[in-house]
Amino acid sequence: xxxxxxxxxxxxxxxxxxxxxxxxxxxxxxxxxxxxxxxxxxxxxxxxxxxxxxxxxxxxxxxxxxxxxxxxxxxxxxxxxxxxxxxxxxxxxxxxxxxxxxxxxxxxxxxxxxxxxxxxxxxxxxxxxxxxxxxxxxxxxxxxxxxxxxxxxxxxxxxxxxxxxxxxxxxxxxxxxxxxxxxxxxxxxxxxxxxxxxxxxxxxxxxxxxxxxxxxxxxxxxxxxxxxxxxxxxxxxxxxxxxxxxxxxxxxxxxxxxxxxxxxxxxxxxxxxxxxxxxxxxxxxxxxxxxxxxxxxxxxxxxxxxxxx
Numbered sequence: 001x002x003x004x005x006x007x008x009x010x011x012x013x014x015x016x017x018x019x020x021x022x023x024x025x026x027x028x029x030x031x032x033x034x035x036x037x038x039x040x041x042x043x044x045x046x047x048x049x050x051x052x053x054x055x056x057x058x059x060x061x062x063x064x065x066x067x068x069x070x071x072x073x074x075x076x077x078x079x080x081x082x083x084x085x086x087x088x089x090x091x092x093x094x095x096x097x098x099x100x101x102x103x104x105x106x107x108x109x110x111x112x113x114x115x116x117x118x119x120x121x122x123x124x125x126x127x128x129x130x131x132x133x134x135x136x137x138x139x140x141x142x143x144x145x146x147x148x149x150x151x152x153x154x155x156x157x158x159x160x161x162x163x164x165x166x167x168x169x170x171x172x173x174x175x176x177x178x179x180x181x182x183x184x185x186x187x188x189x190x191x192x193x194x195x196x197x198x199x200x201x202x203x204x205x206x207x208x209x210x211x212x213x214x215x216x217x218x219x220x221x222x223x224x225x226x227x228x229x230x231x232x233x234x235x236x237x238x239x240x241x242x243x244x245x246x247x248x249x250x251x252x253x254x255x256x257x258x259x260x261x262x263x264x265x266x267x268x269x270x271x272x273x274x275x276x277x278x279x280x281x282x283x284x285x286x287x288x289x290x291x292x293x294x295x296x297x298x299x300x301x302x303x304x305x306x307x308x309x
Contacts, residue, residue, distance in 0.1 A: 009300070010208065011185060011293075012072050013178035015079035018293040020181070021071060022304045028075040029296030031288065032087050037295050040078040041303060044071065061252020062245050068210075122248075126221075126240050129153040134233050146230040151222040158218065162280045172283060179204035180285035180293035182278075194298060196290050204282045207259040211281040212274025216251040219273070224250070 011020045017030030021044070028040040050067070054060045133140070133150035140149050165171045186202035187194055224247055228239045258271030285293070 007304070008208075009185060009188070009297070010068075011181040011297075012068075012075070012210075013174050013181055014072075014076050015083045015174065016177070016292075017079050018177050018181045018184075018296045019072065019075040020184075020297050020300045021068075022300050024307050025300060025303050026071050026075060027296055027300040027303060028078060029292050029299065030079045030082060031292050032082065033084065034087050036087065037292055038082065038087075039296070039299055040075060041299070042071070042074055058246075058249040058253060061249045061255075064252065065248060122244060123241065125154065125157065126244060127237060129157065130233075130236060130240055134230075134236070143230045144226065147222055147225045150225070151218060154218050154221075155215075158214065159277075159280070162277075166280060166283075173289075175281060175283040176285040176289050177293065179282035180289045182206040182209065182282060183285070183290065184293045184297045188297065194294050196287050196294070199290050199294060200287070204284060205275045205278045207262045207271045207274070208255065209274065209278055209281075211278045212258070212271065213251055213255045215274050215277045216254045217247050220251045220254060221247045 007022065009020055009022055011018055013019075014028060014030065016032075017028055019026060019028040021027075024044055026042050026044060029037050030040075032038055044067075050063055053063045129150045132153050133146055136149055137146065140146055166175055180199075182204050183199045183202040184194065185206055186192075187199045190202065192198045192202060221243075224243060225240075228236075228243070230236050255274070258274065261267035262271055
């Protein structure tokens, strides 16, 4: 089957598990402390307006990010609340979760919080380098120099942050599940068997990874910022805030482009910076972690197939 005819699936590492998303559903599988695998399934809520916007270049990226934040938060909440909980207490946990679902306000609150968390993080990640670069203006006076220094600071922040959090055992396991997620997607796209042996042989890196997207926002942002002034400082801050959707939208298109040209000998190098960053955000998973990732993906395939019938 040609890649353009094959359904495209995405995923996300969660606490002790992996979430995969298709056209109509998202599914998570997590490893409980009794070594069993538990699933969480959610249909993707479709909105006519959002569906139309997802077809508009440079706009669809922002829409995709918002939807991914909302859907991912549900699965992350599921895995977090089950983490360290004895499976015998699941009935009580489920009852509490059902009570939370009973109010629309709570459901909306979780979705809004997920989006706001992403936006706040993006604002901080954007503005702090601006302020630090501004303090260095006596040494780097021109607009071009200021933008380059700002981008270097932003890149250093990203690399240092990822490296430091990866040193914690908890995040290291999440990064291992991240690697397991990529290996399963690569196995599926390369027509390799979805077995532990078949998946383990696959790369833990993938062109469509969100880690690559984050790096591209730094690179794309630098070129866009060359087009606007860096002084006065208040105008520079306003420009950076207003340009966040633009940077996100263009970065998403760059990410999609690198995935399309990844099999072309010369152009495949365009996506390599994102792959290099994934050397930090992914780790080699254990067989048990690969098993969880395969279980999650197979469950999604089963649900998506039955939905079409």
